Amino acid sequence: MIRDAEILGGLVETVRRFVRERLVPAEALVEETNAIPPAIIDEMRALGLFGLSIPEAYGGLGLTMEEEVMVALELGYTSAAFRSVIGTNNGIGSQGIIVDGTEAQKAHWLPRMASGEVIGSFALTEPDVGSDAGSVRTTARREGDHYILNGTKRYITNAPVADVFTLMARTGEAGPGGVTAFLVAADSPGLSLGPPDRKMGQRGTKTCDVILRECRVPADAVIGGVEGQGFKTAMKVLNRGRLHIAAVCVGQAQRLCDEAVGFARSRVQFGKPIAEHQLVQAMLADCATETYAGLCMVTDAARRFDAGERIVQQAASCKLFCSEMAGRVADRALQVHGGAGYMQDYPVEHFYRDVRLFRLYEGTSQIQQIIIAREMCAQR
Template sequence: MSVDQETFQLLQSSIERFVIERLIPAEDLVEERDEVPEDIISDIKDLGLYGLSIPEEYGGIGVSMSQEIELIYTISHTSFAFRSLFGTNVGIGSQGILMDGTTEQKEYWLPKFASGELTASFALTEPDAGSDAAAIRTSARADGDDYVVNGTKRFITNATRAGAFTLMARTSGEGARGISAFIVPADSAGLIVGKPDKKMGQRGTKTADVIFENVRVSKENIIGLTPGRGFYTAMKVLDRGRLHIAAQACGMADRLLSEGIRYSKERFAFGKPIADFQLIQAMIADSYTELAAGLSMLRAAGRKYEALDNGERNLDVSNMAAAAKLFCTEMVGRVADRVVQIFGGAGYISEYKVERFYRDVRLLRLYEGTSQIQQIVIAKNLTTMDHPNDYYVFG
């Protein structure tokens, strides 16, 4: 699945203009109001961004993984609130249905997600089960033609905007094999969305608890109509989502580096621009080098992901996705720290946007698997995979 190169270049150019002309000028308004203006939401829908990764047959654009990486990189040069609006429709909210859903489920739900008519949300994390996703306790008990769901999900992105949730709930036993994936309409009786969380950064993005109190969900809403495969679906979805987040990290790292370079040429000390001082130059050079490394890793992982057959999970690809997410999100944190240092005292003042971006990027090392979980995934996979040559891990 991909878009032809000419169409893709036109789309990328349109998004770049949109970022420069519409989104960057609106950053301060979003920060002040903690909301994205409705006219911008409408424009994002008109651009087709809600359906970037959804195939054309379901009303989307149908970009490849590599193309998605480039577009998310572009749009992440501005406030993360804009990407967050449609990010769950592009990634974790819709991909489980696209990968493992029935034809009927795809035909019903995906066009609604692609158009932005509905916002999809991914309900996995719980108060006592985040990194240990196999330990979830939200239950789904079979009752006639339905399941009755009880439990609480936490930190659910776009919960307050959602029209439907991709829900992971326990239908049997313990561990990963007892988890099933459901599509749950947001207006289901007994489904309660809590107050939006007050976060350190990323104003304009919305997360909240989602509480299920005897919510009845039809058996027809199990993704793929197969109970017990939800954990496997979730892990496949997260592999793709981790590449998406890594692209987000690289986009903001590039924006931060640009801000740091510009300021270093404008700010004078001891009679000359601070860009002339070698210790400032070292921070700029280190940031550029790390960003270049992150982009190279990310793009290589995207190409490898595309070689998978119909999104089937592969440990080598999972490793590369985890490594890209780990490196790129840690990298943008280091870049943000250096750029604040380049700005000096001004970097600690809210008048300058680098203070805001410094707070915003901190979350990237936590969601869709913390950095420590990425390390565990990589090490576990490497020690269980068979390597054709004991002297090489790559190659």
């Protein structure tokens, strides 16, 4: 259920203005420097954006899924790097603690995550482990009142700026049942970081390897205090994460629609704006239609989530469709711009590169297809 409409409307409008008046003008600087200005991060803290999905009892805004989607749509209107810096605090970096953490873990980490004092990160992927998340090779062995961790995590979002990692390591037998979730502070002895990754797009988003060599963490770092529950914890938070990413994709698509329309209105060829040429109109119409379809899907699935329905199939469908859709919209938007779209002087160039990642992380498109098909076949 959505809270007071006036309060929610005020929040969404505040985020909308912040995105358009503060973040959009800073996009070129982020592209050039590969970093988000610290002043902007401070403003994001002040707006409460680091705690959108963290319960109010721990200092967050405690948004419902539908409310979070509404905010994510606005954040998706600008460069993905801005959302990424707050994404792990609101998503997989905090949700594992929320759903399975002990009260002591919640009290220690969540208020500081909500305020932005602490930046969380989620460390699951490894050099040889990606989609097959149950095959984690990083090990954790118990020694008295500590665990000793060894392994490498790869492509970890926010790792260079993170204060704590929700990290998956193997404590038991092969397979998902042997995976345990740990809360590993960034300053833990034996933890180091690899060089920053050089990525195709999403400049300003920081990722790198997390290297564990005899990394020592206290026994109470196990999320929930129970070994072997890590894979289950990860799976519990995926539906929310997939809907959030899907909403961001819709926001990106809407921005690309607006950029394409703006260019088509001003660019004149054959004696008239190209917006009056029917083949260009067809591309614009397809962009708008698919963006609207994505919006409807995500909104419906979010409402079902808030109603307590099982939405594994719907969440995977949203992630699949919206991430693929954003790629198609980006391609058409660039085509509308013609040669100009290939130049870094226009936003569509970096959006074209940025949206490609959405089809890969938090479950590739192929993984989403497998999930959808399994859910279909399991229905009676």
